[in-house]
Amino acid sequence: MRGSEEMEVSVNVRREAVGHIKGVITPLRRTFPYLFKRPFTVMYPKEKLRLSECYRGHIVLELDKCIGCGNCGRACPNGAIDYVLPDDVDPSDRRQVILRRRPAVDHGHCLMCGLCVEACPKQAIHMSKNYGFSASSRLHLISDPYELSGEEHGLRKKIHYLLQTSLMSKAAGREFEDSVKKLEQEYQELRKKRFAGEIVEDEFQRREGELIDEVIRIFNLVDEGVLKA
């Protein structure tokens, strides 16, 4: 009786040992051939991916080709496009508004669908191959028209342009949306007053500065304090 128990134990031990050996050899057999193949992954961000011809990344804009027709904004299914006017355009001048507005894009809401590109009659808006979307604030994911065309400028200048749009209030999210919307509305009123001569330039600049500070303060609450004024 005792002999058969010992035999059973030794069979179990042998089975367990074979199981362990298989557990080492099987994965090695499966993975060994990949030592001689090109890796599927890359060391991002040091290395860049090789992208297919039709890859859709960040949106870029050729400012000089854009005619302000508004087709891209109408085509966008997710409200990721709104328009910015140059500083010298009176927002109550309908003709100038239509001719000189240029699109800003919130990449945080962009679906990369490419519908805006298809809708553009001047091939002014394109999808680039840029896929680096990491940002420390949602505000950094919104690009004004000048940034879309490759210009680099500071955060305050970006907000100065974006206050004309509704993109920041949308990006701020439900809890802060109304607060940012109020700032956008106030800025648009302020701009109208400036062109109507109801407010002097110094006063306009002072109030605009305060609105920009307030946007930064709110986005620091949204994104837990990463923006510098």
Ligand code: SF4
């Ligand atoms: S790619 Fe699509 S979602 Fe993105 S801005 Fe253009 S139309 Fe809108």
Ligand code: SF4
């Ligand atoms: S980018 Fe194209 S579709 Fe959009 S406003 Fe300019 S011309 Fe029109």
